[in-house]
Amino acid sequence: MNKIEVLKSELSHNFDLSNFVFSHQFGDDVIQSPKEQIIAILSYFKSSGRFDFLMDVCGVDFPHRPLRFDVVYHLFSSKDGSRLRIKCQVGENESVRSAIHIWRGADWFEREAFDMFGIVFEGHPNLTKILTHHQFVGHPLRKDYEADAQQHASEVLPIHFDSEPGMPGSILNENLVPLNIGPSHPAMHGTLRVMLELDGETIVRSKCDIGFLHRCFEKMAETHPYNQVIPYTDRLNYCSAPMNNVGYCKAVERLLGVEIPPKAQVMRIILCELSRIIDHIIAVGTGGVDLGALTAFFHLFTYREKVYSLFEKLCGARLTVALTRVGGMAQDAPEGWFDEVLSFCKEMREGVDEISKMLLDNKIFIKRTQGVCPVSAQDAIAWGYTGPLLRASGVNLDLRKTSPYYGYESLDFDVPVGTNGDIYDRYLVRIEEMRQSIKIIEQLCKNIPGGDYTIRDKGIVLPEKKDVYGNIEGLMNHFMLIIKGLRPPIGEVYDATEAANGELGFYLVSDGSANPYRLKVRPPCFAIYQSFSHVVKGAMIADAIATVASMNVIAGELDR
Amino acid sequence: MTSEAQSIDELSRSFAMTTRLDAIVAWGRKNALWPLPYGTACCGIELMSVMGPKYDLARFGAEVVRFSPRQADLLIVAGTITEKMAPVLVRIYQQMLEPKYVLSMGACASSGGFYRAYHVLQGCDMVIPVDVYVPGCPPTPEAVLDGIMTLQKMISDNKPRPWKDNWKCPYE
Numbered sequence: 001m002n003k004i005e006v007l008k009s010e011l012s013h014n015f016d017l018s019n020f021v022f023s024h025q026f027g028d029d030v031i032q033s034p035k036e037q038i039i040a041i042l043s044y045f046k047s048s049g050r051f052d053f054l055m056d057v058c059g060v061d062f063p064h065r066p067l068r069f070d071v072v073y074h075l076f077s078s079k080d081g082s083r084l085r086i087k088c089q090v091g092e093n094e095s096v097r098s099a100i101h102i103w104r105g106a107d108w109f110e111r112e113a114f115d116m117f118g119i120v121f122e123g124h125p126n127l128t129k130i131l132t133h134h135q136f137v138g139h140p141l142r143k144d145y146e147a148d149a150q151q152h153a154s155e156v157l158p159i160h161f162d163s164e165p166g167m168p169g170s171i172l173n174e175n176l177v178p179l180n181i182g183p184s185h186p187a188m189h190g191t192l193r194v195m196l197e198l199d200g201e202t203i204v205r206s207k208c209d210i211g212f213l214h215r216c217f218e219k220m221a222e223t224h225p226y227n228q229v230i231p232y233t234d235r236l237n238y239c240s241a242p243m244n245n246v247g248y249c250k251a252v253e254r255l256l257g258v259e260i261p262p263k264a265q266v267m268r269i270i271l272c273e274l275s276r277i278i279d280h281i282i283a284v285g286t287g288g289v290d291l292g293a294l295t296a297f298f299h300l301f302t303y304r305e306k307v308y309s310l311f312e313k314l315c316g317a318r319l320t321v322a323l324t325r326v327g328g329m330a331q332d333a334p335e336g337w338f339d340e341v342l343s344f345c346k347e348m349r350e351g352v353d354e355i356s357k358m359l360l361d362n363k364i365f366i367k368r369t370q371g372v373c374p375v376s377a378q379d380a381i382a383w384g385y386t387g388p389l390l391r392a393s394g395v396n397l398d399l400r401k402t403s404p405y406y407g408y409e410s411l412d413f414d415v416p417v418g419t420n421g422d423i424y425d426r427y428l429v430r431i432e433e434m435r436q437s438i439k440i441i442e443q444l445c446k447n448i449p450g451g452d453y454t455i456r457d458k459g460i461v462l463p464e465k466k467d468v469y470g471n472i473e474g475l476m477n478h479f480m481l482i483i484k485g486l487r488p489p490i491g492e493v494y495d496a497t498e499a500a501n502g503e504l505g506f507y508l509v510s511d512g513s514a515n516p517y518r519l520k521v522r523p524p525c526f527a528i529y530q531s532f533s534h535v536v537k538g539a540m541i542a543d544a545i546a547t548v549a550s551m552n553v554i555a556g557e558l559d560r
Numbered sequence: 561m562t563s564e565a566q567s568i569d570e571l572s573r574s575f576a577m578t579t580r581l582d583a584i585v586a587w588g589r590k591n592a593l594w595p596l597p598y599g600t601a602c603c604g605i606e607l608m609s610v611m612g613p614k615y616d617l618a619r620f621g622a623e624v625v626r627f628s629p630r631q632a633d634l635l636i637v638a639g640t641i642t643e644k645m646a647p648v649l650v651r652i653y654q655q656m657l658e659p660k661y662v663l664s665m666g667a668c669a670s671s672g673g674f675y676r677a678y679h680v681l682q683g684c685d686m687v688i689p690v691d692v693y694v695p696g697c698p699p700t701p702e703a704v705l706d707g708i709m710t711l712q713k714m715i716s717d718n719k720p721r722p723w724k725d726n727w728k729c730p731y732e
Contacts, residue, residue, distance in 0.1 A: 132679055133644035140678045148676045153643050154731045183645065184652055186627045190599045190639070212645045213600055216677035231674070238602035282605070301612040308609070319606055319698055556601055559642075 003082060004029040007050075014044060026255060026493045028085055035071070035088040039097045042073065042086070046102050051075035051084060052381055054099065055496075056522040057109035059117035060509055063143045067091045069119050072507065073099070074494055074522070078381075078395065081402035085494060095120035098127075105384030108530040116141035116218075126162045131211040131559055140219060147216070147223045159195045161207045162533075173197060176204055179541075183212045187290050187545045191555035194532070194544070201540050206533045210559055217560040221519040226252055226326055226486045229516065234320035236504075236521060236557040239282045240275035242268075242311075243499045244557075245324040250405065251495035251506035252326045255488040256460065262449040264328040265406040270341060270444055271323060272497075273437040277348060278307045279500035280388075280430045283552040287427060288359055290549040291368050296358050303351045306344055313337055326486060327461040328454025338445045345438045345445075352434050360428060369423040373535050373547045376421060384527035387502025388429045389551065393421030399498035413440050423550040460486055485514025501525050501552055523557035582718055589633070589659060590715040591621040593708070596632035598652065601639030603666040606698040615701040620708055629655035634711070637690075638698075640668035641681045650729060653688045661715070663707055664690045667697040689724040 004024050011017060021032035033041055045051045053076040060070040067089035075084045090096050098121040099106040110121040111130040118139040121127055129136065133153040138145055159178050163169040172178050177198040182188030193209040217236065221229045233244040246268045253260060260268075281304050285297035308318040313334055315321050323330055359365050375385070380393040390397055398415040400408040416432035418425030454461050458477050467474025490512040496505040502524030509518040528551050536544040572578070595617075599607050610617050617623055626632040629652050641649055653662070664684055667673035670693045672682035684690065691714060694707035714721075 133642075136643075136679075145678070147678060149678050150643060150680070150682070151678070152681075153647055156644075156647050183648055184598060184627070190601075190604050191645070212642060212648070213640060214642055214644065214679045215601075215640050215675045216679050220675065220677055235602055238605055298613055301608065302614070305609065305612065305614045318609075318700065320602055 004031075007031070007084070010048075010050075011041070011044070015041065026257075026491050028083065028492075028494055030085045030087065033086055033088050035090055035094070035096045038071070038073075038086065038088045039099065039102070042075075042099050043102045045075060045084070051077045051082075053078060053386075054103035054105055054384060055083075055503065055527075056494075056505060056507065056520065057099065057106055057113060058507060058520040059113040059119050059141070060518045060520075061117055061141065061143050065089070067094075069117055071096055071113065071119060072520075074505070074507065076503075078397045078402070081399075083494065083496075090119055092118075095122040097122045098124040100124055103384070104382045105527050105530065108526060115139070118142070125164070129211075131214040133211065140216065145219075147219050157209070161195065161197070161205055164205070167205060173204070175199075183209075187548065189286065189548075189553065189555065191559070192529075192548065192553060194548070196541065196544070198541060201542070203536050203539055203541060203544060206536060206544070208529065208532050210529070210555075213555040213559040215556075215560065217521065218519055221516050223515060225514045226488070226516065229519065230324065231320065231322045234322050236523065236560065237279070237499065237501065237554045238319060238556050239554055240279035240500045241320050242271040242275045242323050243279075243497065243504065245322060246272055247495070247497040247499065247504045248506050249324045249326050250497060251493055251508045252488065254495050255491060255493045255508060255510055256326070257489075258327060258455055258457065258460065260328045260455060261452050262407075263451050263453050266444050266449060267329050267333065267453065268324065269406050269408070269411075270338075270441055273440050274307050274310065274341070276437045276500045277434050278304045279552075280434050283500075283550075284355065284359065284427055284430055287546075287549040287552075288365070290545055291365060293359065293362070293365065296355055299358070300351070300355060303348055306347070310337070310341060310344060313340070325454065325461065327457060328452070332453045338448055341441060342445045345442050349435070349438055352431060352438070356431050360424075360431065366424065368542075368546055369427065369550070371420075372423045372543045373539050374420045374422040375531070375535055379531070380421060383531040385502070385531075386524050386527070387498070387500070388433060389421075389426055389528055390502065391416065392418035392425035392429045394419055399496060399503060403496075405497065411440050411443055413437075423546050426550045487512060487514055496522070499524060501554065501557075502528070504557075521557065521560055523560065525551065525553045525558050529553045529558060583716075586716045586718055590712040592624075593620075593622040593634040593661070593712075594624045594626050594632045595622055595634040595636050596626055596629055596652070596656070597636050597638060598649065599636075599638040600641065600645065601668065603638035603669065603698040606701065607636065607638045607665065607704070610701045610704045615705065617705070617708065620705065620712070622708060629653075630657060632656060633660050635660065635662045635688075636665055637662065637669040637684045637688075638665040640673065640675060641684045641687075642679050643681055644679070646681050646684075646687050647731065649684060650687050650731065654729065661692075661711055662688060662690045663692045663694065663704075663711060665694050665704060665707070666699055667695060670695065673697055685723075687730050689721070689727040691721060691724070 019034045023030045055076045056074040069090045073086045113119045115129045160170045179196045182193040191212040196206045197204045233248045234241040236244045281300045285300040288296040377393045413436045416429045463474040463477045468478045488510045492509040494507045496503045505522030507520040511517040664670045669684045692707045692711045
C-alpha cells in the first residue's frame with residue numbers, strides 16, 4: 001500500500017471522505033479537500049504528529065474556473081521526510097479560514113497570498129499587504145494583471161504596528177520611544193525595515209516591514225520560457241546563486257521525468273557546496289561586522305573572491321552564474337578545474353580554522369551572542385525554520401540526509417546540530433557546515449565520473465554550437481526548440497533542496513505550455529524572518545541587531 | 561629684484577604652488593569621495609567585492625564608507641530600486657549635502673534591468689539625477705572602478721551637470 005492509501009485509510013476514521021480526492025502525481029501525494037474541511041484536516045495532521053512542518057501556503061489563479069483560486073498547503077514530516085500537498089478551491093469573493101492558529105508560521109505566507117491574489121483568510125489577525133507598497137491597487141499575481149503595469153508610490157508608511165491583543169495597535173505609546181531602523185541602514189542589510197517601541201533600550205514591541213526588494217520573480221517566471229527563468233533564480237539568494245539554479249532545474253526535471261547524468265550531478269553538488277561555503281562566509285562575515293568585528297569580514301572575503309574566480313573559469317560570470325540548464329549543466333568544466341577546486345579546499349580549511357578562532361573564541365563575540373534571543377526547537381518548528389537555524393535549535397533535519405538527491409546518500413559528511421538555538425549556536429553550526437562542505441567537495445573531486453554533462457534529449461536541451469553551425473540537423477533542432485520551447489507535461493510538482501539558509505522549495509504548475517503557469521518559491525528566510533518580532537520581544541536593541549544578522553535574511557529571496 | 565619679490569620667489573621654490581581655486585577644490589573632491597553604499601540587491605554583494613581586499617576602492621581615495629547621507633558625497637545605487645523603495649531613495653538623496661554625486665551601479669539601477677515588472681522602478685534616474693551609469697548584471701568590480709574613475713574625471717574637469725541642476729523632487 002502506498003503512502004496516499006495509508007493516509008486515506010487513516011483519515012476515513014475521522015472524516016467523511018466523499019468530497020475528498022486523493023491522488024499521486026509526479027511523485028507527490030495530493031489531497032483535494034473542500035475549503036470547509038481544510039482547517040480540520042490540517043489540525044488533524046498536526047495533532048496526530050503525522051506532519052510537523054507547514055512548509056508553504058500559496059495561491060494559484062485559474063480565472064476560467066467557477067471557483068477561481070487554489071489555496072495550496074505543503075506539509076512535511078521531519079520523521080520520515082514525507083510530504084503532502086493539500087489543496088482547496090476558493091471563489092473570488094469567498095474566504096478560507098486561516099491556519100495561523102495551527103501553525104504560527106502560516107502568518108506571512110497567508111498575507112502574501114492575500115497580497116498577490118486577494119484570497120481572504122478568515123481569522124488572520126493582520127491580513128494586510130506584505131510585499132507590494134501600500135498605495136498599490138489590485139493583486140498582481142492574478143492572471144488578468146499585466147506583468148509590467150507599474151504603480152508608483154509617493155511615500156513610505158510612517159511607523160506602525162500590528163494589532164495584538166493588549167496592545168494599542170498602530171497608536172504609539174507616548175511613554176515609549178518609537179524607533180525606525182532601515183530600510184537604508186547598514187545593520188538592516190539594505191532593504192529590511194524594522195520599527196520598534198523602546199522602553200530605555202528594551203524592546204517592547206516591533207514590526208518588520210518587508211517588500212522593499214519585491215522584484216516580481218513569480219510574475220516574471222510566468223512570462224518567460226523555462227530556461228529563461230534560470231537567470232531570475234540566480235537573483236533570489238544572490239549570495240549563493242548556483243543553489244537556486246539547481247533547485248529550480250531539479251523541479252523542472254522532475255516534472256519532465258528525466259534524470260541528469262552522473263557528471264552533471266557531481267558538478268551540481270560541487271557548485272552547491274561551494275555556494276554553501278561562500279553563503280556562510282557572507283553570513284558569518286557580516287554577522288561579525290554588525291557586532292563591530294570588521295576584520296573577519298575582510299579576511300573571509302579573500303576566500304569568497306577565490307570561489308568567484310572558480311565560477312569565472314567555469315562560465316565567465318562571478319556572482320550570478322546561471323550555470324545549470326534543464327537537463328544538466330550549461331557546459332563542461334575546463335581542463336584542470338577540479339584540481340583547482342581541490343587546492344581551494346585546502347586553503348579554505350585553514351581559513352575556516354582561522355575564522356573559528358577569530359570569532360567563536362573571541363570574548364566579546366561570545367558575550368554578545370551566547371544565550372541571546374534563543375529559539376526553542378518547538379518554536380522553530382512552529383515557525384517553519386529550516387536549515388542552519390533549525391539545526392542550531394537542536395533539530396537534526398537536513399534534506400541532504402532525510403531525502404537525499406544527486407548521490408548525497410553515498411557521501412560521508414556530518415550534520416552539525418546546536419543545543420539551545422541562540423545566536424552563538426547559529427554561527428557554530430554555520431562554521432562547522434563549512435568544514436563539512438569542504439569534506440564533501442574533496443570526496444567528489446577525487447572521483448569525477450566520466451560521460452556527458454547534460455542529457456541529449458532533442459526536446460529539452462539545445463544542441464551544441466558546433467552542431468548548430470555545422471550541420472542541418474543541429475540547426476533544425478535548435479530552431480524548433482527555440483520556436484516551440486521546452487514543454488513539460490500538464491501537472492504540478494513541489495521540489496525542495498537544502499540551500500544555505502534552509503529548505504528552498506519550488507512549487508511548479510505546468511499547463512503544458514512553454515512558460516510555467518505558476519512558480520512559487522518557498523524561500524527559507526521568509527519563514528525565519530517572520531518570527532523576528534516575537535524573538536526579540538523584551539530583548540535589548542543591540543541584541544535585535546545581532547539577531548537579524550544571525551538569521552541571514554537575504555532580501556532577494558525574502559521579497560522575491 | 562626687490563627684497564619682497566625675492567622672498568615671493570623663494571617661497572614659491574620651497575612649498576607653494578600656483579593653481580586655480582576651482583581646480584584645487586575639484587582635485588580635493590575627486591580624491592576624497594565618501595560613498596554611501598545604497599546596496600539593495602545582488603549589486604550590493606558585488607560592491608562588497610569592490611570595497612574588499614582584492615579590488616580595494618581605497619586606492620582611489622573612496623574607502624570611507626558612510627551610511628549617513630549627511631557624511632557622504634557619492635551615492636552608489638547598487639541594486640534594484642522597487643516602487644516601494646523609490647521614496648526612500650529620494651529622501652536619502654535630499655538629505656545628502658552638496659557637492660553630491662550619484663553612481664548607478666548595474667542594469668536594474670540604470671534601467672530596471674530584466675525586471676520589466678509591476679513593482680520595479682525602471683531606472684533610479686526616474687526619481688534622482690544620475691551622473692555615471694555602470695552597465696552589467698552585476699557589473700564586475702573593474703567596471704565599477706572604471707565608473708568611479710569616470711566620475712573623478714568629471715569632477716576634475718568641472719563638467720556642467722544639467723541633469724542635476726534641473727532636478728525637481730518627484731513628490732513635491
